[in-house]
Amino acid sequence: MSQTAERATQSPRIVIAGGGLGGLSLALALKQSLGDDLSVDMCDPGLNRDPHGDTRAFAIAPAARRMLEALGVWQVVAGRAQPILDMIITDSRLNDPVRPVFLTFDESVGDGEALAHMVTAGDLTAALVTACEEAGVGLKAVGVDGFSVTSAHVDVQIAGGDVLPASLLVAADGGRSRLREQAGIGWISWPYRQSGIVATIVHERDHEGRAIEHFLPSGPFAILPLKPEIGEDGAAIHRSSIVWSERTENVAGLLASDSADLLAELERRFGLQLGRIAFETAPHAYPLSFGIARSFVSDRLALLGDAAHVIHPIAGQGLNLGLHDAAALAEAVVDGMRLGLDPGSAEILDAYESARRTDTTTMGFVTDGLNRLFSNDILPVRLARDLGLGLVDRLPALKRFFIREAAGLTGREPPRLLKGEAL
Ligand SMILES: Cc1cc2nc3c(=O)[nH]c(=O)nc-3n(C[C@H](O)[C@H](O)[C@H](O)COP(=O)(O)OP(=O)(O)OC[C@H]3O[C@@H](n4cnc5c(N)ncnc54)[C@H](O)[C@@H]3O)c2cc1C
Numbered sequence: 001m002s003q004t005a006e007r008a009t010q011s012p013r014i015v016i017a018g019g020g021l022g023g024l025s026l027a028l029a030l031k032q033s034l035g036d037d038l039s040v041d042m043c044d045p046g047l048n049r050d051p052h053g054d055t056r057a058f059a060i061a062p063a064a065r066r067m068l069e070a071l072g073v074w075q076v077v078a079g080r081a082q083p084i085l086d087m088i089i090t091d092s093r094l095n096d097p098v099r100p101v102f103l104t105f106d107e108s109v110g111d112g113e114a115l116a117h118m119v120t121a122g123d124l125t126a127a128l129v130t131a132c133e134e135a136g137v138g139l140k141a142v143g144v145d146g147f148s149v150t151s152a153h154v155d156v157q158i159a160g161g162d163v164l165p166a167s168l169l170v171a172a173d174g175g176r177s178r179l180r181e182q183a184g185i186g187w188i189s190w191p192y193r194q195s196g197i198v199a200t201i202v203h204e205r206d207h208e209g210r211a212i213e214h215f216l217p218s219g220p221f222a223i224l225p226l227k228p229e230i231g232e233d234g235a236a237i238h239r240s241s242i243v244w245s246e247r248t249e250n251v252a253g254l255l256a257s258d259s260a261d262l263l264a265e266l267e268r269r270f271g272l273q274l275g276r277i278a279f280e281t282a283p284h285a286y287p288l289s290f291g292i293a294r295s296f297v298s299d300r301l302a303l304l305g306d307a308a309h310v311i312h313p314i315a316g317q318g319l320n321l322g323l324h325d326a327a328a329l330a331e332a333v334v335d336g337m338r339l340g341l342d343p344g345s346a347e348i349l350d351a352y353e354s355a356r357r358t359d360t361t362t363m364g365f366v367t368d369g370l371n372r373l374f375s376n377d378i379l380p381v382r383l384a385r386d387l388g389l390g391l392v393d394r395l396p397a398l399k400r401f402f403i404r405e406a407a408g409l410t411g412r413e414p415p416r417l418l419k420g421e422a423l
Contacts, residue, residue, distance in 0.1 A: 011037055012167040012343050014333070015156045017144035017179055019044030021058075021121070022305025022322030023172030024128040028071050029330035031135040033423040034337060041138040041166075043158055048141040051129065052122035055281040056198055057226060057241035059084065059116040059211075059316035064323040066420035068124075076127040082227040083114035085209035091374065091386055114209075116316070118224050118241065144173070146182055147301070154300040154344065168344035170302050170329070172322075175291060177307035183298045189291035189310070192371065194219045195251045196313055197244040199283035200226065201266070204275025206238055214269065215374040219245025220314050221269045239280060243313055244269065245375070251285045288312055290368050296357050297349040302329055309360045312367045314374075321360055327415035328355040334423045359412070 014030060016023045019042050031040045060068070060081070068074040074081075132139060143159045147169050156164040171179035180187065207225040214221045222243045228236040244266070246254065254262060263279065270277055291310040296303045305322030329352045336348040416423060 011039055012337075013039040013041060013164065014168045014170060014343055015041045015043065015144070015154075015164050015166045016170040016172055016304075017043050017156070018170075018172035018174060018305070018307065019047050019129075019139070020172060020174060020305060020322075021124055021128065021319055022326055023170065024125065024132055025067070025071065025323055026170060026172065026304060026326035026330055027137045028073070028128060028132050028135055029067075029326060029417060029423065030333060031132070031137050032071065033330065033334045035136075037337065038333075038343065039138065040136075041140060041164060042132065043140045043142050043144050043156075045141055045143045045159070047129070047139055050122075051125035052120075054121040054125065055200055055284070056121040057118050057200070057224065058121060058124070058319050059224060060119055061116050061317070061320045062113050063414060063418040064320045065117055067323055067327050067417040070417050070420050070422060071131065073124070073127045073131050076130075077119055077123045080123050080227050081117040081119045082225050083209055084116045084118065084211045084225060085114060087115060087211040087213070089213050089215070091215040115211075118226055120226070144169075144179065147179065149299045149301070166300075166344075167342055168300055168302065168333075168348075170304050171307045172304040173307050175289070175306040175310040177303065179301070180293060180303055180307055183301050185298055185303065186294035187291055188294065189289055191248075192219075192288040192290065192312060193248050194245045194288045194371075194375070195248045195285040196288050197242070197246060197251065197255070197283050197285050199242055199244075200280040201240050201242055201270070201277050202280045203238050203240065203277045205273075206236070207240055207274060216269065217375065218247050218250070219371070219375045221245065222313075222316075223270065223274075224316075238274070240274070242266075242270070243316075244283075245288065245313075248287060255283060255285060290364060292361055292364050296325075296353045300344040302349060302352055304329060308356075309364055311364045312371045314367050314371050317363055317367065321363060324359075324415070324418065325352075325356055327417035328352055330417065331355075331415045331423060355412075355415070 016027050023042060027040050027042045030038060065074055140158065145157045145159055147154050147156045153165050153167060154169045156166055156169050158164060171177050173179055209225050211225060212223040224241045226239040226241055228238050231237050254265060267277065289310055290312065293303050293308045296308045304325045306318065308325060309321060311318050332348045332351040332355065333343050336345065337343055341347055
């Protein structure tokens, strides 16, 4: 049979390049909803790696949690997820003797729901990969080298020389997306001259589910509570994840320093409220930047997650945006295919673009503005921002609005998956 005749008799195929949390969630949502009516192939050389090698942890907002629940994945990780029950924000210099608290969030977003849940990248990736396998996603531990588009399909070239003909290629290949570049889609970006140092810290006392964000002149320093583990002696091991934003020129020196010096630097930021601290995992630094694609789609191609937008981690929203993309793209494809549309058609891609680009750009600029406002030591700016934080703290309705905005519960009608509904 010719390749064209073969294509006509098979169910349509979507290839997803990039098996990060965004790509995996999309693959699962599509396959669970469309079953044999759609082939879904996921290509990523990283699928061979042990997911628990990634020691990052993410704050998952309530809307994203509902989506993972609808996909049956939350139920697998829930036992190891730590709810954030309370959050405090301080604004001070490193040498200030006290860190006055300017803003506290101790309310739930409604219905007793936590502000967010902390989950490790390893736990979430492992659960998503298993669910994708069970749903029948074709998992291929190879990279995508390139693609060529005709009006009727896209030929996806995978490493080793094979070609996968598909209706749609989804580039979920991260912030430095090669496929976005190959599609000629512009990328508006700037570096922050900050890196985010990430590590897991063990500490003497219970964090009681409290997240702390210190705004320091070199960048925000966040302490995010993780689920305790039980040691061999039966006692709880208290743990938190840190995201320590630091000027990039200082990072190499810090990480190369003697471990006692590094711990001393960490203690200056972490404070003493949780008792003695130690590193559980080696710290890793991620250079921070802002980036947004000029378009989220082109012919038979959709960008998803960091391939479409990279934002500052100051509000812990990057992955949440990527999961929102996955929910919106899955909904556009599923609804379009039920109407008989080709999954790579312009109608479906336009629906995805208009659902996501404006919201994502807004969140990108808000986080950029927050980082600029807080990562400086100019006295009038400090006074104005502290006054603003103090005001927000005294206005419960405004505070609730901010909580619900970060939780993904405001704005335009969210995709069904983010409301916990099936597609
Ligand atoms: C310090 C820090 C802290 C953060 N904290 C939070 C937080 O608390 N909450 C939150 O929501 N977000 C957070 N984020 C953001 C979050 O990490 C990212 O937004 C998210 O991981 C992006 O997921 P992704 O699937 O889009 O891309 P990635 O995780 O970058 O995955 C891309 C995948 O594509 C693969 N790939 C690359 N090239 C190819 C190719 N050619 N073919 C096939 N595969 C390819 C790679 O192997 C990789 O697996 C943080 C970010 C940083 C830097």
